[in-house]
Amino acid sequence: MPVYDQGYRPYEGALRTRFLRWWPITRRCLFTVRKKPLAAVLIAGGILLLYEVILVYATGVTERGFSRIVNPWGYGDGIFYDLLTRETYFVVLLLMVSGAGQIAEDVRTGALQIYFSKPITHADYVLGKLGAVVLSGCLLTLLPGALLFLACAAFSPDWSFLTGNPWLPLRILAFSLLISIVLGSLVLAVSSLGRKGRVAAIVFGGAYFFSMVLGEVLPRILADSRYEIVHLGRCLGAAGSTIFTQGDFPAGSPALAWGILASLSLVSVLLLARKVKAVEVVR
Amino acid sequence: MSSPRPPVIRAERLSRWYGDVIGLNDVTAVVSEGITGLVGPNGAGKSTFLRIVSGELHPSGGSVTVLGEVPFANPRLHRRMGYCPEGDRFFDDLRAEDFVRHLLRLSGWPRPEARRRAREALAEVGMDHARDTRLRACSKGMRQRIKIAQALAADPEILLLDEPLTGLDPVARHETIELLRRRAERGISILVSSHVLHEVESLTTRILLINRGRIAATGEMEEIRDLIDRHPRRIRLEGPEPRRLASLLVDREDVRSLGFSDGALLVETTDPEAFYGDLPGLLVRHGIPLTGLSSPDDRLQAVFDYLVNG
Structure with missing residues (x-):
């Protein structure tokens, strides 16, 4: 009897329809980040920045008496806003190291073929990658922010810090996610354009630092300080200022910043949707 | 049902x-x-x-x-x-x-x-x-x-x-x-x-x-x-006397053409099975040495060429 007449073997597995189908991809990507020594150095550097910020604030208050040293937190959430905006540079560097190759390397090695032969959708794949870069970004934003919050709570002589800042954890979370999602989706979009992680890293880092230069030069040439939000870091800062009610931006800048960041993220996502294919174009 | x-x-x-x-x-x-x-x-x-x-x-x-x-x-x-x-x-x-x-x-x-x-x-x-x-x-x-x-x-x-x-x-x-x-x-x-x-x-x-x-x-x-066998097959015979060998093969019914390339004899046969079966006896009978035998058509590309170009 021909073997093919025996019919299909019944499917016996206890498979689950996973709600978080993208999570194994995120885990796998975080595993590769963990293996990069430079990423570890950057994360350590970003966390060390936390102590610098504390030191600056503590030093700043010594002149006002000992009681202010043990309670430098009278500054409110400004210290958190400062910390997170300064961490943005570390996030950019970390994403250059750990995020730029996420899709490019999968395209180059053919891993996309394997991924898309499994029961996941393209959206699951992109979400998995985005999850990895956002969590990487949060290591340098949410983690230091949370540590600073805990330090403030621990060193506060009474409950006033906690009672006076009930929304602070959510603000830290929101700003951390904003930074991580915007920069994360951008680095993935750049990564999806090519087949080499290093090239994607250079393009992503170059674009960020070029925007920084433009943000310095344009306001002076055009004599209008509103142009400083072409600097992606300042743009994030302006948007974050509405979360923390901090910062010193010209009128209208925060709203414009939100518009720019939303557009940038949307373009990145659309680019990802278009480019993430396991296709090799043969010429 | x-x-x-x-x-x-x-x-x-x-x-x-x-x-x-x-x-x-x-x-x-x-x-x-x-x-x-x-x-x-x-x-x-x-x-x-x-x-x-x-x-x-x-x-x-x-x-x-x-x-x-x-x-x-x-x-x-x-x-x-x-x-x-x-x-x-x-x-x-x-x-x-x-x-x-x-x-x-x-x-x-x-x-x-x-x-x-x-x-x-x-x-x-x-x-x-x-x-x-x-x-x-x-x-x-x-x-x-x-x-x-x-x-x-x-x-x-x-x-x-x-x-x-x-x-x-x-x-x-x-x-x-x-x-x-x-x-x-x-x-x-x-x-x-x-x-x-x-x-x-x-x-x-x-x-x-x-x-x-x-x-x-x-x-x-x-x-x-x-389908493949219905098409002529090319066979390359290498040896010191390709012309003598060609003279012995020229009258075979299954041989469609003979040619020379780089000192080797190229035979196109419509019945490769019979050709391979008869060749050793022919060589022994006439004392013709053979140093190489190959068929360029054994390559898959040739099979496709036959099928596509027929």
Whole structure:
């Protein structure tokens, strides 16, 4: 009897329809980040920045008496806003190291073929990658922010810090996610354009630092300080200022910043949707 | 009375372009249950066909169904499918077991079950000793078997294997062929691509010949061979006396033409079986030494040339 007449073997597995189908991809990507020594150095550097910020604030208050040293937190959430905006540079560097190759390397090695032969959708794949870069970004934003919050709570002589800042954890979370999602989706979009992680890293880092230069030069040439939000870091800062009610931006800048960041993220996502294919174009 | 099963794969006027390049051109084919060999020379369109069937690529034209469903972006179908792509440079920082387990987790298997299945699949392909070896440290043959393990691990109903025997040593090749046969006996349908005809012959008698993006022939190997045998075969004879040898062969009925190339005699025969049978006696009787005998037409490309250009 021909073997093919025996019919299909019944499917016996206890498979689950996973709600978080993208999570194994995120885990796998975080595993590769963990293996990069430079990423570890950057994360350590970003966390060390936390102590610098504390030191600056503590030093700043010594002149006002000992009681202010043990309670430098009278500054409110400004210290958190400062910390997170300064961490943005570390996030950019970390994403250059750990995020730029996420899709490019999968395209180059053919891993996309394997991924898309499994029961996941393209959206699951992109979400998995985005999850990895956002969590990487949060290591340098949410983690230091949370540590600073805990330090403030621990060193506060009474409950006033906690009672006076009930929304602070959510603000830290929101700003951390904003930074991580915007920069994360951008680095993935750049990564999806090519087949080499290093090239994607250079393009992503170059674009960020070029925007920084433009943000310095344009306001002076055009004599209008509103142009400083072409600097992606300042743009994030302006948007974050509405979360923390901090910062010193010209009128209208925060709203414009939100518009720019939303557009940038949307373009990145659309680019990802278009480019993430396991296709090799043969010429 | 139960309704008849749908064919495993049904392609209707399937085409795929890569920019200006045609990868697959108006292919209509039906693949039924069992093992089917997808045979063709390099660049014929085998991988494109498999990529479309696996749902990785969307066809530019026509339609395809696998197990009755459209494969593109269809996770429900992918649960029932195992795919072993040709490339093997991915996930090279992962250990073999972690690689298979990672892909099982993507398919929705719970963690302990994924671990158990990964180990079983690696053992089945003879790679249990290498489950802690990183893929970058594995040889080509080891990676091939690990790739097959990941395709088998989720108990698929259909297996798509793109050049799975490439890079395997003879023993591993034999073991892999036996493994695939065992799986087929358990009812799995297998579509296996190769550019080496005898590799596919050792697996199945049913083949799908593809060349330049088109299906050149489908059917049982014997039918294809008969088709090939109806065409003249070229044979190259090397020796010190090619002209004398030519004079002895010129009157044979099956010899259609004779020619010389680089000191060798090129014979075109319509009955290669009879020619090969008579040649040793002829050489012995006339004392003609022979230093080389080959047939350029044994290459698969020549088979396709016959079938396509007829």
